[in-house]
Amino acid sequence: MRFTAYRHAAYDTPWWAFPSSRDGRFHRAEQDTVQYLSLHPLGPAAEMLRHHVGPLGDPDQVRLNLWTAVIDIDAVTAVDFDDCAAYGLSADQLVGADYAPTQALADAVRGGGAEAMVVPSAALPGTHNLILFGVRVLHPYLWEPIDAEEVRTGHLTDWARPAAEVAGRVRWHGAPHSAVEQWKLTGTYDPFDDPPPTRR
Structure with missing residues (x-):
């Protein structure tokens, strides 16, 4: 399966060659080498705003070093709100602040x-x-690519501002996840509806 994905990374490569020193949603510190990518172009900006700015902050405080990658991979498992109970997680836990359940899912x-x-x-x-x-x-x-570890990667931006329209769509820490809430009511949820580009 082929994916086009995006991420922010402030180094000269977006890829981890060694385990991170900090826990993440799907890895434990110093144990697992895991790569996190967004499948929507606005995803990296949303992640950075959520983790580093907050709802009262200034989005212009974030500077994005964006990359895109084309990834060909065969053994992919999709886990969505319908599927996570089979792994012992609730929908809320799948996007929650406690990383222990999602680390166990990754295992x-x-x-x-x-x-x-x-x-x-x-x-x-x-x-x-x-x-x-x-x-x-x-x-x-x-x-x-010559071997499986190599990923076709392109550098998109250096020190760029997030798109102005993304801040209004970020799910901030402590806020309900709108897709989870819709799924609980209807058994499904709408895909992201791209907002019109906003010019500063």
């Missing part, structure tokens, strides 16, 4: 042989993230 999915999973975004409801297990390295965007 189960990886233990089942998956190299990646697609999950709902906690920051931008109605979109999804791609979680890649294991080391990846940067590869020129138009060149065919």
